[in-house]
Amino acid sequence: MENDLLHSFIHVIDAGSLSKAAEKLYLSSTALMKQMNVLEAQIGVQLLIRTHHGIRATDAGMSLYADAKFLLQYSEQAIARAHQAASTSPYLIRIGTSILNPCTVLVDLWNTISETYPQFKMKMVPFHGAEPCPTAYETLGKDFDVMVGAYDSANGANAFQALKLGEHRISVAVSREHPLARKDLLSVPDFSGEHLVMMQPGISPLMDGLRDYVRTEHPAIHIQDHPPQYTMELFNRCEERGAVLLTLDGWKEVHPFLVTIPVDWPYTIPYGVLYPLKPSKSVQLFVRALQEAVGSPQLLNHR
Incomplete structure (x- = not known):
C-alpha cells in the first residue's frame, strides 16, 4: 500500500x-x-x-x-x-494427522507462507488412521477439516477433494533381516519366490494394474491379499513372517524394523491435501492460499 x-x-x-x-x-x-x-x-x-x-x-x-x-x-x-x-478472529483449520497420514509436508508448506495469512490458526487433531482409511475420509469436515494422504479411485465411496502436492513412489518394505534389505534398489525379478503382500483386487485400479503386471510378467512371485486398510498390525505381520509388503516411500519411517526400498518400476500414487467436497468458508480460503503457494492448482474431485 x-x-x-x-x-x-x-x-x-x-x-x-x-x-x-x-x-x-x-x-x-x-x-x-x-x-x-x-x-x-x-x-x-x-x-x-x-x-x-x-x-x-x-x-x-x-x-x-x-x-x-x-x-x-x-x-x-x-x-x-x-x-x-x-x-483476534482467525480462521481455525483442524488438521488430521496419524502415523500413516502425517501432516508434516502440509505444515512445512504452510510455514513458508503463514506470515502472509495471519488470519489462519492451525490445530493438530490426532486420529488412528490407515491408508486408505474410509473412516478418516468420512470424518473430513467433522472431526477435522483437512488431512494429507495418498489417493486414487480406491476412495470412490467417499466424497472429498484433493489438492495435489506430489507423487509417492510405490515401494516395498521388508524386515531388516531379509536378504533384500541389503539392496538400495530392487528390480521385480528380485521378488521371485517371495510372498508379495498387496491390497486385495477390486479396490484400487492403480493397484489392480500393478497386480496384473506382476502376475503376467512375473508369475514366480506369490501375491498375498490384504484388506484395503494399511494398519500397524499389517506392518508387524509382514515383519514377523518375512513377507514383502507393497508400501509407499512416504511411509519409510512408520515401522522401525522394516526397510523401505524403491523398485525400478513406473508406479506412483498422488498425495495431497484432502478436504470435504463441500468445504466451509475457512477451508475454501485455506486451500486457495495453498493453491497459490504450490503454483498451478491441481484440484481433483473424488466421489
Missing part, C-alpha cells in the same frame, strides 16, 4: 539534500533524482527547487509533503488494524 515515490519525496524534504536522502534510502543520487522527476511528471507541478545549498520544496511541494506524511501514516495504521483484526 505504501507509495515508494512519496516515501522518497518525504526523505528528500526532511534531509534537505538529495545526497543525504539517497544515503538513507540506500539509493544513488542519480536514482533518487529520477524518482523525483517521475513524481513531478505524474503530478504535473514543480515540487522541488534545486539550489547550490541543497533542495527545498516549492509551495506545492510543501502541500504535498504534509498530505503525503498523513497518507503514509494512515496506510500504516490501516495495515496494523487489519493484522489486529486477523489475530
Whole structure:
C-alpha cells in the first residue's frame, strides 16, 4: 500500500539534500533524482527547487509533503488494524494427522507462507488412521477439516477433494533381516519366490494394474491379499513372517524394523491435501492460499 515515490519525496524534504536522502534510502543520487522527476511528471507541478545549498520544496511541494506524511501514516495504521483484526478472529483449520497420514509436508508448506495469512490458526487433531482409511475420509469436515494422504479411485465411496502436492513412489518394505534389505534398489525379478503382500483386487485400479503386471510378467512371485486398510498390525505381520509388503516411500519411517526400498518400476500414487467436497468458508480460503503457494492448482474431485 505504501507509495515508494512519496516515501522518497518525504526523505528528500526532511534531509534537505538529495545526497543525504539517497544515503538513507540506500539509493544513488542519480536514482533518487529520477524518482523525483517521475513524481513531478505524474503530478504535473514543480515540487522541488534545486539550489547550490541543497533542495527545498516549492509551495506545492510543501502541500504535498504534509498530505503525503498523513497518507503514509494512515496506510500504516490501516495495515496494523487489519493484522489486529486477523489475530483476534482467525480462521481455525483442524488438521488430521496419524502415523500413516502425517501432516508434516502440509505444515512445512504452510510455514513458508503463514506470515502472509495471519488470519489462519492451525490445530493438530490426532486420529488412528490407515491408508486408505474410509473412516478418516468420512470424518473430513467433522472431526477435522483437512488431512494429507495418498489417493486414487480406491476412495470412490467417499466424497472429498484433493489438492495435489506430489507423487509417492510405490515401494516395498521388508524386515531388516531379509536378504533384500541389503539392496538400495530392487528390480521385480528380485521378488521371485517371495510372498508379495498387496491390497486385495477390486479396490484400487492403480493397484489392480500393478497386480496384473506382476502376475503376467512375473508369475514366480506369490501375491498375498490384504484388506484395503494399511494398519500397524499389517506392518508387524509382514515383519514377523518375512513377507514383502507393497508400501509407499512416504511411509519409510512408520515401522522401525522394516526397510523401505524403491523398485525400478513406473508406479506412483498422488498425495495431497484432502478436504470435504463441500468445504466451509475457512477451508475454501485455506486451500486457495495453498493453491497459490504450490503454483498451478491441481484440484481433483473424488466421489
